[in-house]
Amino acid sequence: MRPAALAATLFCVLLATGGARAAEAPKAAPDRRLKELESALKKGQEEQEEIRQRAAALGKELADIKSEMVGAARAVQEREETLSELESQLNDLDALEKEKMAALDLKRQQMNGVLTALQRLAFRPSEALIAQPTSPADTVRSALLLRDVLPKIQEQAQALKTELDSLSSLRADIGRQKHKISATTAKLDDEHRRLTDLYQRKEQLQQETEGKRLETEKRVQAMATEAEDLRDLLNRLEEEKKQREREAAERAAAEKAAREAEVAAAKAARQAEIAAAKAAHDAKIAAAKAAKEQHEAEIAAAKAARQAEQQAQHAAKEAEAKADKAAREASVAAAKAAPDRPQPGRRAARPFSLARGEMPFPARGRIVVKFGQTTDLGAPSKGMTIETRSGAQVVSPYDGQIVFSGPFRGYGLLLIIEHGEGYHTLLAGMARIDGTVGQHLLAGEPVGVMGQSEGKPHLYVELRHNGQPVNPLPWLTARKTKVTG
Numbered sequence: 001m002r003p004a005a006l007a008a009t010l011f012c013v014l015l016a017t018g019g020a021r022a023a024e025a026p027k028a029a030p031d032r033r034l035k036e037l038e039s040a041l042k043k044g045q046e047e048q049e050e051i052r053q054r055a056a057a058l059g060k061e062l063a064d065i066k067s068e069m070v071g072a073a074r075a076v077q078e079r080e081e082t083l084s085e086l087e088s089q090l091n092d093l094d095a096l097e098k099e100k101m102a103a104l105d106l107k108r109q110q111m112n113g114v115l116t117a118l119q120r121l122a123f124r125p126s127e128a129l130i131a132q133p134t135s136p137a138d139t140v141r142s143a144l145l146l147r148d149v150l151p152k153i154q155e156q157a158q159a160l161k162t163e164l165d166s167l168s169s170l171r172a173d174i175g176r177q178k179h180k181i182s183a184t185t186a187k188l189d190d191e192h193r194r195l196t197d198l199y200q201r202k203e204q205l206q207q208e209t210e211g212k213r214l215e216t217e218k219r220v221q222a223m224a225t226e227a228e229d230l231r232d233l234l235n236r237l238e239e240e241k242k243q244r245e246r247e248a249a250e251r252a253a254a255e256k257a258a259r260e261a262e263v264a265a266a267k268a269a270r271q272a273e274i275a276a277a278k279a280a281h282d283a284k285i286a287a288a289k290a291a292k293e294q295h296e297a298e299i300a301a302a303k304a305a306r307q308a309e310q311q312a313q314h315a316a317k318e319a320e321a322k323a324d325k326a327a328r329e330a331s332v333a334a335a336k337a338a339p340d341r342p343q344p345g346r347r348a349a350r351p352f353s354l355a356r357g358e359m360p361f362p363a364r365g366r367i368v369v370k371f372g373q374t375t376d377l378g379a380p381s382k383g384m385t386i387e388t389r390s391g392a393q394v395v396s397p398y399d400g401q402i403v404f405s406g407p408f409r410g411y412g413l414l415l416i417i418e419h420g421e422g423y424h425t426l427l428a429g430m431a432r433i434d435g436t437v438g439q440h441l442l443a444g445e446p447v448g449v450m451g452q453s454e455g456k457p458h459l460y461v462e463l464r465h466n467g468q469p470v471n472p473l474p475w476l477t478a479r480k481t482k483v484t485g
Contacts, residue, residue: 062205065198070444072195076393079188081364090177100167107160199434234467237403268308272301352419356475359397360444362427363388363459371471382469383462394430394448396441405433426462
């Protein structure tokens with residue numbers, strides 16, 4: 001109902017019911033309406049504060065869990081690296097044992113021949129040497145030769161004993177090495193279980209705080225199906241990011257304009273009610289001037305309504321202009337590849353360009369294909385390949401946001417992490433990805449696990465800047481990772 005019509009209605013009621021009641025009714029209605037508005041406003045503010053506190057608590061808990069997961073993943077990778085070194089040492093000890101066994105078998109055969117000849121000679125009495133059909137000189141020569149051979153035989157026997165003692169010590173070392181491997185394996189299993197518990201807790205918190213993850217993931221998955229190649233996919237993802245920023249800015253501007261329009265309308269309604277009450281009070285004092293007061297009230301109400309409407313239109317235009325300006329600024333910022341604004345539960349990160357030589361390896365292992373090296377297909381590699389342990393832990397090399405997670409053509413399971421400034425990390429070859437599109441990551445946070453195949457699995461790592469592959473090795477911190485090829 002328009003304010004002018006409301007004032008006319010109130011005036012008619014006043015004339016019909018009399019002076020006293022006409023003075024009380026208009027006064028009670030605005031007071032009651034004002035109290036209802038204040039009560040609703042207070043209740044809404046309390047609900048907003050409760051939601052804000054809950055979100056802050058969940059954000060802090062999620063940040064603590066993510067930090068703890070980074071430490072747990074680092075411990076798992078260190079156990080994996082230690083276990084690989086112990087297994088390599090055990091293989092060296094086994095090879096050395098085989099060499100010593102072969103050498104001892106050869107010496108044993110030589111000694112057996114010499115000892116057999118000596119045993120035969122010892123069984124003969126000394127008188128038989130004189131009776132042999134040889135000359136006395138040959139007999140003396142045989143005795144002298146036997147005297148020279150005996151010390152050498154004793155030396156060989158002592159060396160053989162030393163070799164046997166060394167072999168026994170070597171076998172003891174092998175036993176101790178196997179015990180170390182068993183203990184390290186048990187600790188690695190404990191770290192895996194701890195990391196699994198942390199991941200499950202993180203998943204539970206993310207399900208409580210994330211609302212549109214499935215919708216965004218489906219949209220990105222659909223884009224991956226339509227993408228012609230990896231460059232096209234990255235371009236589409238960048239456009240999707242800009243679209244999300246524009247939609248967010250438009251929604252915020254529309255909500256602000258709606259709130260301002262609602263406030264203006266409420267203000268106009270209150271002004272209309274006050275004008276109607278004043279007109280009714282004046283009608284009680286001077287009934288003769290009622291028609292004039294009614295007319296003035298209608299004029300005032302219409303003017304207030306027009307002013308409110310003009311204010312709402314002006315506010316809407318300003319909000320639309322601000323939304324356009326915010327969208328343009330977001331587009332300019334995206335074009336300049338500025339780092340993402342920190343999100344709740346996410347720490348502020350340095351620019352990616354300052355992290356050269358400080359990022360952790362995504363997985364521990366041996367580099368079997370380097371950047372630029374010719375692959376089996378005859379083309380230069382656009383990244384590097386790390387040979388890992390079965391079931392090895394994979395982590396994010398730097399802070400960023402997951403923009404793609406899932407199967408993609410010849411890559412298998414592919415994970416793309418955006419770091420800002422136009423940099424993206426691509427990880428492929430995992431058996432399981434522990435991350436979803438839109439999720440923010442910390443450096444060292446676990447993102448997946450390698451397979452349990454018979455042969456050793458391979459993790460493909462690629463770093464891109466503005467869509468162009470760059471050598472990832474200079475960006476990674478120096479570790480015990482071996483390089484071959």
